[in-house]
């Protein structure tokens with residue numbers, strides 16, 4: 215795993231940054247530590263590569279930017295991810311997003327009315343996710359429904375799937391090696407890949423998900439990827455770059 219340390223942007227944030235480091239079991243400081251840094255700033259928690267600052271910062275912002283744009287103009291229930299989980303008029307399934315990452319897909323589903331449990335195992339990604347969640351809960355536009363519909367969990371999804379109450383849908387979007395040359399991959403995604411690496415246990419998580427999902431398991435894959443665990447889905451929703459393989463648990 216890439217080395218990562220937590221630091222504060224200014225003296226007033228040092229206590230908060232130390233608390234965060236303890237909560238996610240990450241080292242605090244020093245400010246010149248090599249590798250990646252989680253920096254607590256006045257606008258929120260950001261991930262930065264000290265040696266490659268041009269890659270920019272990664273953070274979770276559900277109130278503005280691309281996530282808000284997708285929420286407002288992304289196509290609502292017509293979006294592929296919504297169709298894949300079975301969102302229809304009068305049907306808003308509960309979703310356990312077992313590979314939450316920065317929570318973008320989960321957020322789309324919550325904005326459309328689903329109860330969403332986000333599960334993320336990587337401590338730095340989970341810290342970014344919690345930070346974005348806490349800020350979103352306080353937002354005057356989206357805070358109320360975020361608080362009512364979204365829960366964040368830090369842990370291994372196999373364990374969380376077994377311990378959380380049953381959800382209608384288990385959603386999986388494991389990291390998949392990119393086919394493009396690295397220069398073509400979005401800078402943010404490069405930083406994220408460097409941090410998280412490959413999700414080698416995806417097939418095992420899928421097997422547990424099939425045993426526990428109330429209605430279906432949905433797996434997001436790049437268009438060139440094989441089926442997860444070599445298993446043919448019951449149906450697929452295909453977009454330009456991705457597909458959503460849908461496995462019904464009671465076909």
Ligand SMILES: C[S@@+](CC[C@H](N)C(=O)[O-])C[C@H]1O[C@@H](n2cnc3c(N)ncnc32)[C@H](O)[C@@H]1O
Nearest residue numbers: 313314315316317318319334335336370371387
């Ligand atoms: C491709 S990203 C997901 C992106 C996400 N769908 C989004 O919209 O932001 C995959 C994430 O799943 C997490 N992950 C993979 N396997 C996991 C597991 N078994 N338990 C918990 N988290 C897992 C990885 O750490 C990574 O952050």
